[in-house]
Amino acid sequence: MLKKLRLYFLLIALAELISFGSFLSPEFRQIAFFVIVSLTLLLSLQKLEYGLLILLGELFIGSKGYLFYFEQGGLIISIRIALFLVVMSVWLAKITVLWNREGYRSMLAKLALPFGRYYGLLGVAIGWGIVNGYFRGNEFSNIFFDANSWIYWLMIFPLADVVNEREENGGEFWRELSAVFSAAVIWLSAKTLGLLFAFSHSLIVALYELYPWIRVTGVGEITVMESGFVRIFF
Numbered sequence: 458m459l460k461k462l463r464l465y466f467l468l469i470a471l472a473e474l475i476s477f478g479s480f481l482s483p484e485f486r487q488i489a490f491f492v493i494v495s496l497t498l499l500l501s502l503q504k505l506e507y508g509l510l511i512l513l514g515e516l517f518i519g520s521k522g523y524l525f526y527f528e529q530g531g532l533i534i535s536i537r538i539a540l541f542l543v544v545m546s547v548w549l550a551k552i553t554v555l556w557n558r559e560g561y562r563s564m565l566a567k568l569a570l571p572f573g574r575y576y577g578l579l580g581v582a583i584g585w586g587i588v589n590g591y592f593r594g595n596e597f598s599n600i601f602f603d604a605n606s607w608i609y610w611l612m613i614f615p616l617a618d619v620v621n622e623r624e625e626n627g628g629e630f631w632r633e634l635s636a637v638f639s640a641a642v643i644w645l646s647a648k649t650l651g652l653l654f655a656f657s658h659s660l661i662v663a664l665y666e667l668y669p670w671i672r673v674t675g676v677g678e679i680t681v682m683e684s685g686f687v688r689i690f691f
Contacts, residue, residue: 458636465640469518473648473676476524480670483528490527494539501547506619506630508544510637512612515540517641521675541609548615576613583607649689652679656687 479486501508515524515537522537583604590600619630655667656679671677680688 458632461633461636462640462643465514465637466644469514469640469644472524473518473644476674476676477667477670479525480674481666486525487527490525490536490539493525493536494543497540498543498547501544505544505548505551505615506633508540508547509612509616509619509630510633512540512544513634514637514641517638518645518676520677523674524676526674538605541612544615545611548618552618576610579610583610652677652689653687656681656689 475489479489497508497511500511515522518524519537522535523533525536527534527539586607587600587604590603591597652667652671668679671679678688678690682688
């Protein structure tokens with residue numbers, strides 16, 4: 458457990474370091490974005506849980522989801538949306554193959570969810586909200602960016618697939634996810650304390666390099682208050 462915790466902590470630290478470096482170099486940012494997406498695709502094809510761990514790990518540390526992003530001609534795609542699309546696409550392909558090979562009963566067994574009917578009701582409510590927003594004249598971009606956070610709940614299906622498939626391994630996936638979550642908590646705590654020191658002491662790198670990165674990527678919020686107090690949260 459400690460080895461996995463250390464590994465995930467180092468990977469998270471490396472990801473944020475690369476994010477900071479790519480923010481300073483727009484060309485490198487585009488490359489880093491596609492490398493991460495491609496790597497996630499390859500790992501998801503190997504084992505779907507690898508993709509889920511990456512997806513959830515980003516969710517734990519990424520705040521608004523723009524730790525990495527692709528920008529072209531006014532179009533901005535966050536790494537969170539890209540990872541979600543990759544994992545969902547791999548899962549849908551896997552489910553389609555299973556359906557064609559073993560029939561819909563095997564597919565439904567993979568998707569068994571506790572409180573499944575309530576998730577169904579949530580899906581109906583989200584769908585109605587999207588349709589209602591469209592017919593009330595809202596712009597598509599506003600509907601999309603408001604609804605995509607709710608659409609993220611669809612991740613419950615590949616998650617259920619992995620959990621149901623790995624039940625015989627004694628909760629192996631949950632142990633891995635617990636290690637990722639613990640590493641994320643430790644990293645965010647350490648980063649908060651480090652940034653508190655940097656900003657409360659008005660270090661040059663904090664004011665001219667770190668703050669724009671944090672502000673643009675949305676990984677956190679920093680406010681310098683009266684009497685030198687600094688408010689930091691992620």
